[in-house]
Amino acid sequence: MSTIYMIDFILKELKAEASPVNKLRKLLRTTGIEDVIEKGDYVAVKMHLGSRGGFRIIRPPFVREVVEEVKSLGAYPFITDTCRPPSLEYLEIANIEGINPLSVGAPVIIADGLRGNDFRTVSVNGEVIKEIEVASAIAEADSMIVLTHVKGHRMTGFGGAIKNVGMGCVSKKGKRRVHEKLGGEPPMWIEEKCDKCKACVKTCDHGAISMIGGVIEIDTEKCVKCYRCVWICPNRALVWSPIGIDRFIKALIEATAAVLSTFERNKVMFLNFVCDVTFACDCPPWSTNPIIPDRGILASRDIVAIDKASLDLIDKCEGIPGQIGPGKIRSIPKGISKFLEIHGIDPYLQVKYAEDLGLGNSKYELYKL
Structure with missing residues (x-):
């Protein structure tokens, strides 16, 4: 059984010490960041940098706290994502979103180079894919902290840490390789x-x-x-045709395994931000109203457990009037699989396939700080 630690966004005391921003470094230490990061490590802080028109990514103050904690251990953090638009345009989008060296205290780089062609081919020998192109700056990093804004996703049902690693840490060619499993058309x-x-x-x-x-x-x-x-x-x-959804999710899991294989054991930590939970991912040039109240930040060293815990929190929560499609507002009651209801794709498939592949444990214990 894996362990999840959580900062609750419901403040029991209205004082600075109770702020989730101010408690974030405690969360990192409690989850064992000292065992993940060594002095001198180059540390990839992986996050989605946003889209022009979107505004629901992880806020800069949280990123800054992660950076400062990494620096306190004598390591060298850099904020990173991979090309969607070409890197120079993407860095400008990140700057508009408030993610830049001045605000977060670390370099911001695109992990797969200027046009998404800088990668290391990693063998995975999976059921669906045999190899994947992992972004070079990810493959060459000594350790990684994965910061994930939890949300829905039309092709996988759910975008959590698995999606952030399996799709977000591979090059443009690697993204194409996984996406093609939807049917290749x-x-x-x-x-x-x-x-x-x-x-x-x-x-x-x-x-x-x-x-x-x-x-x-x-x-x-x-x-x-x-x-x-x-x-x-x-x-x-x-x-598109839904026929390839199952193969697509399996390919995503196999890509995740390939990315994680470039790190030594226990050199990756995951933080899931269960807040601003929207029905859609952060790639479109727009953002919508959340579908649940903000719940908090989860931390773990188990990618399967943290995604399972995030989904459980969302589904056990009473929904609020949130957007679930063009012009569609709905409150989805607690006890209903919200992303399955919205997208028609079981979000727990990612958890099941990742556990089957040995990436982690779906059973967990959750402790609130």
């Missing part, structure tokens, strides 16, 4: 549903979509099958 355009708004054209980071003479055209060479365009379309005029 670009999204399909349904002309009769399209109102020619060009939202898909504007949101594609890869320049793969264009509208010519009122017809959507998709460049199959440029398309990485991320399906961000499917997300953004207000009329569901771009769609």
Whole structure:
């Protein structure tokens, strides 16, 4: 059985010492950061850096506390993510979101290089994928702290630490390799549903979509099958087949295993921020109202346990009026699997497949600080 530690966002005392920001370093120490990070380590602090138009990523004060704790151990932290837009544009987005060396106290770098082509190929020999391209700065780091904003995801049901590692720590080529397991086909355009708004054209980071003479055209060479365009379309005029969902999730788990294999045992720690929990991920150029009240921050050295605990917290919580789709507001009661209800994909599949692969234990004990 694994151990999870938690900072509750419900303050029993209204004073500085009770602030989740001020308690974060205690959470790190209680979870055993001294055993994860050694003096002189280069420490990847992995997080999503946001999207232009989005505003629900992990807030800079929390990131700064993690950085300061790592520095206090004599190590060298750097904030990192991998290319979605090319790196220079992505760094500007991070700056707009408030993630920059001045605010967080550490360098901010894109782990897979200028255009997403800097990687180390790692063998995994899985059921679905045999190898994956892990971003070089992740593969070469001595240790890693994974900061995850917990939220829903249309293709996996749920975006937690597993998704942050398996998709967020691989290069552009690696992302394409996993996404292709959805079926390997670009999204399909349904002309009769399209109102020619060009939202898909504007949101594609890869320049793969264009509208010519009122017809959507998709460049199959440029398309990485991320399906961000499917997300953004207000009329569901771009769609994919759900047949490959199971293979996609298995590929994601195998990619996660590959990334973690580049670190020595017990050199990775996970923090899940169960706050600002939205129905969608942080990649689209918009953010929506949360579906539950803010719960807190979980910490563990077990990636399976922390995602299971995060899902359990969400499902045991009484929902609040939150957005679950274009123009759709709903409160989902406690006891209902919220992301299954919204996306039709069981979010616990990630937990099951990761446990089956030996990445961790779904049984846990949770202790509040």
